[in-house]
Amino acid sequence: MSALFKFHGGVHPPTHKTESTATPITRLPLPARLVVPFRQHAGDAAIPIVKPGDHVLKGQLIGEPQGFVSSAVHAPTSGVIEFIGPHPVAHPSGLPDICAVLIPDGKESWIEKVSVDYRNTPIAGLREHLRMAGIVGLGGAVFPSDIKLRPLRGHSIQNIEVLILNGAECEPYITCDDMLMRERAAEVVRGGEILRFMLGAGKVLIGIEDNKPEAIAAMRAAVQAEGLPFEVAEIPTLYPSGSAKQLIRVLTGREVPSGELPTDIGVQSFNVATAYSVARCFEQGEPMLSRIVTVTGNVTQPRNYEVLLGTPIADLLAHSEPKTDTRGYLMGGPMMGTPLPSTDVPLVKASNCFIAMSDALFPAPPATLPCIRCGRCADACPADLQPMDLYWFARAKDFGKTQSYHLFDCIECGACAYVCPSHIPLVQYYRFAKSEIRAREQDKLSADRARERHEYREFRMEREKREKEEKLRAKERAAQATKPAATGEVPTASDAAAEAQRKIQDALAQAKAQAAEAQPRNTENLTPEQLAEIAEIEARRARIRELAKSDVEAPKE
Amino acid sequence: MAAFFSPFLSKPDTVSRIMLQVLLALLPGIAMYVWYFGPAILVSISLASITALGTEALMLKLRDRPVAPFLKDHSALLTGWLLALSIPPLAPWWLVVVGTAFCIVVAKHLYGGLGNNLFNPAMVGFAVLIISFPAQMTQWISPHGLGQIELTFADQLRYMFLGILPPNVTLDAITMATPLDTLKTHLHLDEPIRQILDMPIYGRLAGQGSEMVSWGFLAGGLYLMARRIISWHIPLAYLGTIFAMAGIFHLADPAHYVTPLFHWFSGAAMLGAFFILTDPVSSPTTHHGKLIFAAGAGLITYLIRAFGGFPDGTAFATLLMNICVPLIVLYTQPKIFGRKGRKP
Amino acid sequence: MLAALLAMSAIAIVLGAVLGYSAIKFRVDGNPLADKIDAVLPQTQCGQCGYPGCRPYADAIANGEADINLCPPGGEEGIQKLAELLGVEPKPFGSDAQPKPKSVAFIDENTCIGCTLCIQACPVDAISGAAKQMHTIIAAECTGCELCLPPCPVDCISMLPLEENVANWKWKYPVYALRPSK
Incomplete structure (x- = not known):
C-alpha cells in the first residue's frame, strides 16, 4: 500500500449515499421516445448523418464527430428517426440544442457487433475506434477519451508512469460509480487494463473513498481474479477528492502544474465508468449507448438505473416516484450540479445523478450578507486560491485582476460557497467571470481575424487595380496597332450595356415582388388570446426589470 | 428565494x-x-x-x-x-x-x-x-x-x-490610575520596579482585579479558538511578540522593565489578542499575513507601553497595523495548487 | 552673469544633442499609439465612426483628430478601454451612434439576383458568390458592419442579431435579492 497525501482545504458535506445503494442497479424499460442530443461531449457537436424517416439499428452511428475535440453519437436502440432539430436539453441556460428524436421499434435489433483484439491492433486504430464509439469521460467533464490517450506534443508515444482510475465519487448523493464497482468490478478492471495498455503506463492506482467499503472489496476481488498488479487505494472521504488534480495529489503526491495537464507529470486518470465503457467497447463491440445514473433525494424509490442515452428524464424520474413536495430537480450532485430547466430534457452521457429537491432536504439558504473576509473559503479551497479576493474582483467585473489571482485554477467545486457564513453564491461569480473572459478572448480572436481579412482585401484590391491598369495599357497599345478595325464596335458595346441595364431592372422588379410576398406576417391578424399573451409577457418583463432595479444588491454598489 | x-x-x-x-x-x-x-x-x-x-x-x-x-x-x-x-x-x-x-x-x-x-x-x-x-x-x-x-x-x-x-x-x-499607568508614572520618578510592584494596586501577575479580567478574556479567546471561530495565528503572534520583546528588555534590565507576563495580563493585551485584532474585516486574510500583522501590532503595543506617551498601546497598534493590511495581503499571497516551487 | 548664461547655453546644447541623438537612435517606425488603439477597436470596418475602417480611425485618434466615442460596435467597454489607453475621461456615445446587439448579415437567397454589389462592399470578404449566382454570407467571418445593406438593389440582406445557443451561452452575473422574499 503506497502512502497517501493530502491536499489543502476540502469540506465534509453530509453524504446521503446510503439511500440509493440499498437496491441493485435496475434496467429501465424502453421508453416510448428517445431524444438524442448531438452534443453530449465536450467540444464540437457531432454532425447528423441520418434524416427523419430513416430506420436505424441499435448502435448505428447517427452523428459523426467533427473537429479535433468531438465524439460520435449513436442510436441507443433500433427504430425510426422522427425529427432532427432543436430540442430542450439539460443545460444551465435552458436553451435548446440539436437532437434526434427516435421512436423505438421495440425490437432492439443490433448492428453487427465487432469486438477488437486490442493487443494486436495499432494504438492509433484503437483511439479512432474509441472516438467512433463515442467513448467520453463519464466523471462529469465528458471529454473525449481518445484525446486523453494521445501522445503529448513532441512525443511519439505516451510517457505515462501512472494510470489512475477515479472511483472516489466524492459528491454527496451520487452513487452510480459505487454501484458500478460493486456489481461490475471485473469489467471496470479489464477496461483499466486496456487503458493502461494504450498508455503504456507502468502502474495503475484505483482511488476509492473510504465510505464505499463494498466497492473497495469488490474491486480488490476483481483485481485479484483478473490477476492484475493494480492497487486499490482507500482514500479518506473529503470533498473534492474526486476532482482529477486533487485525486492525483492524494494518490501520488504530485501536483499537476497550473495550466498544464496531468500527462505533463506522467499521470493520466479516467473515471471507473469510462473504463467500464472502454471494456464494453472493445470486448463486446458496443458503442456508448447507456449509462448508470442515480435517482435520489425526495423520491420514494431512490436507486441506480441503467438507462439508454436519450431517455426523457420525466420517464426516468417517474420510476422513482418523486414525492409530492418536490420543488425541482438537479442534474449532477448538490455541490456542482445544475437545476434542470424542465424534465422534458433527455439523459446524456454527462448525467450521473438526478436529485429531487424538497425544502426539507435543500432548505433555502439564509439571506446573503456582505463578505466579512473571514477566510473560511480560503481554508476550504482545494486549489489554495483566495476566494474572497476573486469574489471581490469578479463582482467589480475587474477581469484582469481575477486572472492574476488565478481564476482559471478554480475547479468550481463549491467548497468556498459551502462554508461561506454570508452565503454568497461565490461559484456563480467565478463562472460569470470565466465566461466573460472567454467571450472577450473569442471577440479578440475574431477581431484579429477580421483585421487580417480586411488588410488582405485592401492588398488584393490594390493589386487588382494595378493589374487592371496594366491590362488597359496593354489593350491601348494593341488598339493603337489595329485602330481602323476597332471603330465599328463602339455602338455595339453601348447596346450591350443598355441590354444589361434593362435586365437588371427586370430582375429588380421581380425581386421586389418576391420580397413583398416574403413579408413576415406573424405579428398581424393575431387572435385576442395571442394578444393577451403578448401583453402578459411584456408585463412580466417589465416587472422583472423593475425587480432587478430595486431589489438587488449589485447595481447599488 | x-x-x-x-x-x-x-x-x-x-x-x-x-x-x-x-x-x-x-x-x-x-x-x-x-x-x-x-x-x-x-x-x-x-x-x-x-x-x-x-x-x-x-x-x-x-x-x-x-x-x-x-x-x-x-x-x-x-x-x-x-x-x-x-x-x-x-x-x-x-x-x-x-x-x-x-x-x-x-x-x-x-x-x-x-x-x-x-x-x-x-x-x-x-x-x-x-x-x-x-x-x-x-x-x-x-x-x-x-x-x-x-x-x-x-x-x-x-x-x-x-x-x-x-x-x-x-x-x-x-x-x-490603571496598573500600566501607575507603572509608567513611577518609572518616571526613577523608582525601581520591585518597589513599584509592591504597591497594593498590583496582584500576582499584574494589576489587582484587572489581571483576573484578562484571564477571563483569555478563557473566552481559547473558547473561540476551540470553536474555530478564530485561528491561532493572530493571538499567538501578538502575544508571542509582546512576550519576546518584554522578555528581552526584562532580561537586559530587570530594574526598569517588567516581566512579559505583566504585559500579557495588563491593559487590553488579552482583549486585543483574541477579540480586537482578530476582527476578520480589518485583519489580513492570508495566514502568513495574519502572523505579520499581529507581530507588528505586538511590537507597536510594546513600544508604546515601554517608551511611548500612552500607558497602553493596543488600540493604536491595531489601527496602525490596519493601515498595512492591504499591503501585507498583497505580499503574502499563498502559493496556489500546482504552482508550488514556482513563482506565484 | 556671463558665466551663468554660458553655463545655461552649454547645458541646453548638451541636452539638445542628447535628445536629438536619441530621436534618431530610438526612432520607432510607424505609429505605436495607433497600433495600440487599433488593437482595441473591434475591427468591424463598418465606418460608423466616419473613417473608412478601423485603422484610419485609430490613426485619427492617435493624431488627436477624432473623439473616442465614435465606435458603437466597440460598446461602452471599448470607450472605457480607449480612455484608459489614452489617459482621458471616458465619454458617452452621441445620440446618433448607439451600440446595437451584435448581428450578422443574412441574404434572402430567394430574392438575391447575384449582382455582386454586396461582395464588393464587404470589407472582410465574408460574402461568397459570383455574378448571377446566388450569394451567401460566411456567418463566421461577418463582422456585422452593415456595409452590404445599402448597395443591395433588391434589399435582400437583413441583419440578424446573433442568437444565443448552447455553445456561446454565457453565465450571468449573479443577481439575488438582498431582502428575504416576502
Missing part, C-alpha cells in the same frame, strides 16, 4: 452565529469585570448596545439597505461591547454614546458598512475618545477593596448619568 446556483448545500454557519459566539466568549471577562469593579460596566455595555443598534438601523435606513438582516448579524452589537470594555466603566453616559455612534457611523458605515471598514470600528471610537476626552477617559474605577470609598450601584448610576457624586466624595477617592 430558492438557491439558484450550485452548491445547493451550505453549512448552517452564518455571520450572525459567528458574532454571537464572539459575544458569548466575552462573557467570562465581563463576569470578572463585574466581580472586581462593580456592575457599572453592565450599564455602559447596555448603553453602547442600544446606541450601536440605533445608529446601525439609522445608517442602514439612510443608505437604503434592508435593516432587519443586518441588525440580526450582531456585528454592531459586538462593536459596542468592545468599545464599552475598553473605556472606563464610570465614564459619563454621553462618552459611551458619542464613542459608539462614531464607531458605527464613521468607522463602519461611511466606509461602506459590514465587511468594508478598513479600521477596527471599536478602536477608531476608542482613539477618538482618548484624544478628545482624555480626562474622562482616565476615570478608572478602583478595584474592589482598594479604593478609599466604594460607591453603591445607585450612586454609580447617578454619577454616570447626572455627573453628581455623593456629598463629601471626590472623584479621586473612587478612581485610580
Whole structure:
C-alpha cells in the first residue's frame, strides 16, 4: 500500500449515499421516445448523418464527430428517426440544442457487433475506434477519451508512469460509480487494463473513498481474479477528492502544474465508468449507448438505473416516484450540479445523478450578507486560491485582476460557497467571470481575424487595380496597332450595356415582388388570446426589470 | 428565494452565529469585570448596545439597505461591547454614546458598512475618545477593596448619568490610575520596579482585579479558538511578540522593565489578542499575513507601553497595523495548487 | 552673469544633442499609439465612426483628430478601454451612434439576383458568390458592419442579431435579492 497525501482545504458535506445503494442497479424499460442530443461531449457537436424517416439499428452511428475535440453519437436502440432539430436539453441556460428524436421499434435489433483484439491492433486504430464509439469521460467533464490517450506534443508515444482510475465519487448523493464497482468490478478492471495498455503506463492506482467499503472489496476481488498488479487505494472521504488534480495529489503526491495537464507529470486518470465503457467497447463491440445514473433525494424509490442515452428524464424520474413536495430537480450532485430547466430534457452521457429537491432536504439558504473576509473559503479551497479576493474582483467585473489571482485554477467545486457564513453564491461569480473572459478572448480572436481579412482585401484590391491598369495599357497599345478595325464596335458595346441595364431592372422588379410576398406576417391578424399573451409577457418583463432595479444588491454598489 | 446556483448545500454557519459566539466568549471577562469593579460596566455595555443598534438601523435606513438582516448579524452589537470594555466603566453616559455612534457611523458605515471598514470600528471610537476626552477617559474605577470609598450601584448610576457624586466624595477617592499607568508614572520618578510592584494596586501577575479580567478574556479567546471561530495565528503572534520583546528588555534590565507576563495580563493585551485584532474585516486574510500583522501590532503595543506617551498601546497598534493590511495581503499571497516551487 | 548664461547655453546644447541623438537612435517606425488603439477597436470596418475602417480611425485618434466615442460596435467597454489607453475621461456615445446587439448579415437567397454589389462592399470578404449566382454570407467571418445593406438593389440582406445557443451561452452575473422574499 503506497502512502497517501493530502491536499489543502476540502469540506465534509453530509453524504446521503446510503439511500440509493440499498437496491441493485435496475434496467429501465424502453421508453416510448428517445431524444438524442448531438452534443453530449465536450467540444464540437457531432454532425447528423441520418434524416427523419430513416430506420436505424441499435448502435448505428447517427452523428459523426467533427473537429479535433468531438465524439460520435449513436442510436441507443433500433427504430425510426422522427425529427432532427432543436430540442430542450439539460443545460444551465435552458436553451435548446440539436437532437434526434427516435421512436423505438421495440425490437432492439443490433448492428453487427465487432469486438477488437486490442493487443494486436495499432494504438492509433484503437483511439479512432474509441472516438467512433463515442467513448467520453463519464466523471462529469465528458471529454473525449481518445484525446486523453494521445501522445503529448513532441512525443511519439505516451510517457505515462501512472494510470489512475477515479472511483472516489466524492459528491454527496451520487452513487452510480459505487454501484458500478460493486456489481461490475471485473469489467471496470479489464477496461483499466486496456487503458493502461494504450498508455503504456507502468502502474495503475484505483482511488476509492473510504465510505464505499463494498466497492473497495469488490474491486480488490476483481483485481485479484483478473490477476492484475493494480492497487486499490482507500482514500479518506473529503470533498473534492474526486476532482482529477486533487485525486492525483492524494494518490501520488504530485501536483499537476497550473495550466498544464496531468500527462505533463506522467499521470493520466479516467473515471471507473469510462473504463467500464472502454471494456464494453472493445470486448463486446458496443458503442456508448447507456449509462448508470442515480435517482435520489425526495423520491420514494431512490436507486441506480441503467438507462439508454436519450431517455426523457420525466420517464426516468417517474420510476422513482418523486414525492409530492418536490420543488425541482438537479442534474449532477448538490455541490456542482445544475437545476434542470424542465424534465422534458433527455439523459446524456454527462448525467450521473438526478436529485429531487424538497425544502426539507435543500432548505433555502439564509439571506446573503456582505463578505466579512473571514477566510473560511480560503481554508476550504482545494486549489489554495483566495476566494474572497476573486469574489471581490469578479463582482467589480475587474477581469484582469481575477486572472492574476488565478481564476482559471478554480475547479468550481463549491467548497468556498459551502462554508461561506454570508452565503454568497461565490461559484456563480467565478463562472460569470470565466465566461466573460472567454467571450472577450473569442471577440479578440475574431477581431484579429477580421483585421487580417480586411488588410488582405485592401492588398488584393490594390493589386487588382494595378493589374487592371496594366491590362488597359496593354489593350491601348494593341488598339493603337489595329485602330481602323476597332471603330465599328463602339455602338455595339453601348447596346450591350443598355441590354444589361434593362435586365437588371427586370430582375429588380421581380425581386421586389418576391420580397413583398416574403413579408413576415406573424405579428398581424393575431387572435385576442395571442394578444393577451403578448401583453402578459411584456408585463412580466417589465416587472422583472423593475425587480432587478430595486431589489438587488449589485447595481447599488 | 430558492438557491439558484450550485452548491445547493451550505453549512448552517452564518455571520450572525459567528458574532454571537464572539459575544458569548466575552462573557467570562465581563463576569470578572463585574466581580472586581462593580456592575457599572453592565450599564455602559447596555448603553453602547442600544446606541450601536440605533445608529446601525439609522445608517442602514439612510443608505437604503434592508435593516432587519443586518441588525440580526450582531456585528454592531459586538462593536459596542468592545468599545464599552475598553473605556472606563464610570465614564459619563454621553462618552459611551458619542464613542459608539462614531464607531458605527464613521468607522463602519461611511466606509461602506459590514465587511468594508478598513479600521477596527471599536478602536477608531476608542482613539477618538482618548484624544478628545482624555480626562474622562482616565476615570478608572478602583478595584474592589482598594479604593478609599466604594460607591453603591445607585450612586454609580447617578454619577454616570447626572455627573453628581455623593456629598463629601471626590472623584479621586473612587478612581485610580490603571496598573500600566501607575507603572509608567513611577518609572518616571526613577523608582525601581520591585518597589513599584509592591504597591497594593498590583496582584500576582499584574494589576489587582484587572489581571483576573484578562484571564477571563483569555478563557473566552481559547473558547473561540476551540470553536474555530478564530485561528491561532493572530493571538499567538501578538502575544508571542509582546512576550519576546518584554522578555528581552526584562532580561537586559530587570530594574526598569517588567516581566512579559505583566504585559500579557495588563491593559487590553488579552482583549486585543483574541477579540480586537482578530476582527476578520480589518485583519489580513492570508495566514502568513495574519502572523505579520499581529507581530507588528505586538511590537507597536510594546513600544508604546515601554517608551511611548500612552500607558497602553493596543488600540493604536491595531489601527496602525490596519493601515498595512492591504499591503501585507498583497505580499503574502499563498502559493496556489500546482504552482508550488514556482513563482506565484 | 556671463558665466551663468554660458553655463545655461552649454547645458541646453548638451541636452539638445542628447535628445536629438536619441530621436534618431530610438526612432520607432510607424505609429505605436495607433497600433495600440487599433488593437482595441473591434475591427468591424463598418465606418460608423466616419473613417473608412478601423485603422484610419485609430490613426485619427492617435493624431488627436477624432473623439473616442465614435465606435458603437466597440460598446461602452471599448470607450472605457480607449480612455484608459489614452489617459482621458471616458465619454458617452452621441445620440446618433448607439451600440446595437451584435448581428450578422443574412441574404434572402430567394430574392438575391447575384449582382455582386454586396461582395464588393464587404470589407472582410465574408460574402461568397459570383455574378448571377446566388450569394451567401460566411456567418463566421461577418463582422456585422452593415456595409452590404445599402448597395443591395433588391434589399435582400437583413441583419440578424446573433442568437444565443448552447455553445456561446454565457453565465450571468449573479443577481439575488438582498431582502428575504416576502
